[in-house]
Amino acid sequence: PICTDKTLNGQETDEDCGGGLCPKCEDGLKCQVKNDCISDVCAAGTCQAPICTDKTLNGQETDEDCGGGLCPKCEDGLKCQVKNDCISDVCAGGICQAPICTDKTLNGQETDEDCGGGLCPKCEDGLKCQGKNDCISDVCGEGICQAPICTDSTQNGVETDEDCGGGLCPKCADGLKCKVSNDCMSDICIDDICQVGTCEDGVTNELESDKDCGGGFCPKCQDGANCKVNNDCISDVCDEGTCQSISVKENIQ
DSSP, X not given: XXXXXXXXXXXXXXXXXXXXXSOOBOTXXXXXXXXXXXTSOEETTEEOOOOTTSSSOOTTOSBTTBOTTXXXXXXXXXXXXXXXXXXXXXXETTEEOOOOTTSSSOOTTOSBTTBOTTTSOOBOTTSBOSSGXXXXXXXXXXXXXXXXXXXXXXXXXXXXXXXXXXXXXXXXXXXXXXXXXXXXXXXOEETTEEXXXXXXXXXXXXXXXXXTBOTTTSOOBOTTSBOSSGGGBTTSOEETTEEOOHHHXXXXX
């Protein structure tokens, strides 16, 4: 007997196939053991077509019951031929690789390519997100990381505290965080905290009309200082926003 005589003979399980010496048999032909079949699945004496649950690497699969386009993607560490064979979408050296934050692929827990999900760096504005922690801006709206704005109830961008400071947003109230004096309404930043303005801090702040004077709470201002009302001035004369001397008052009278 030979494997090309178009006869079932010798150790063959079907015509010119099976038995260990001839080529394996196609689906639907007779068999005795799995090795008689191309699919490596012999059931009830017949070679079975490959399926994705037969616990056998067959058909187009790249590893047992996975890969190849027809079966589910393969887990990390299993064999692959292309990235689409893998759950991670990364096939290197014929093996499905575990997701990492530098593989230029959206995989693992990432919300966009190599970012988000808690394990990778936060995502830039415009990239996909599921929650605020996925975003550098800490603002996720409609599944997209939003650019920082001064009304998003979040400390982000160059802000020094929530929606204030940093030069682009309004100055911060007393007690909020700061980096420089210009971050604060009081214009006083000490130990990274905006301080309450006083009448001896060398800064025009709070209700003062000029540096440490005027406004009703601090001493009245000297001639030439800025003022808003007469009561801001020692002379009790505020004209065109400047404290005037008593002689000017007499002239006005």
